[in-house]
Amino acid sequence: MHFENEVGIKIRNEWQKASLNLLYTYGFLFNGYENFFKRYGLTTQQYNAVRILQEQYPNPISTSGLRDKMLDKMSDTSRLVSRLNAKGFVDVKQNPHDKRLVNIILSEKGHRLMETIEPELNLLDSMMNGLTEEEAIMLSELLSKVRTSVKTACRRIRATTVAETN
Template sequence: MTLSDLIQQDHFASLEQEALLNVLATASWISGEMTAAMAPHGVTQAQYNVLRILRGRHPERYACSEIGERLLDRTPDVTRLLVRLEARGLIKRERAEHDRRVVEVHITPEGLDVLSRLDAPVAEAIGRLGRHLTDDQLSQLSSLLETLRTDQEA
């Protein structure tokens, strides 16, 4: 579906505006697909992202601040996100032995189980999203999006 069909608008103020609206519309669609894949497991995209980060370092731990730095969606409320995951038994937060001011987080066996059940639905959703693009097109798309973010501050 073209952007013009989607938003019922034929003319744009500039190519930049049309491209930006295309990126936003596509991001919204992708977000909806990913949410649909995760919803049956009671996990939000932000929670999935945290669990994925923690699984990548398992059995080691991350400081809360490190998790915040690695999140795709830079939410300012990482603590609330972690509290919700801990309440479900998917992660464990503990004071660091080397510095009691630091809170470290690790994924629990229950969290690993939830992620393992999400692996297939998430992979299927990702496959559906990219099914109309060749490997070369996917590589080009990634490169273009990285170029678009050139001025993004970390």
């Protein structure tokens, strides 16, 4: 089925088609991830935070340090950490050097959770099994180019907006 028929809109050009196709596909991937992590009582963002904390372990990380490493930079990291703490997956302590910061570390329960999830992660990988390994590499390279293009465009848009308001 052609993309235009699937989403039911007329496409202006190939760049719009690629952009909308990416957003549309993101929805499928996101829903697949959400359904997978729901089995463990997590959201995709919560898993991402726990994964980062596991990689950081035994070193603690601040809320801002965690946000910097998150896939979704717009997430409310403080609320995310509070929810993970309430579930017992992380320990949160005040930073002894700066009372405004907290140190976040993966708890023993968080480690056990990750040990349970890790053998199942290949189920997430299987969502991309329609691609060969070479195609997956090519897609990753193309997406890197897209991110660079988006960042450049966003800087131009911000500059234009600032110039218009002055």
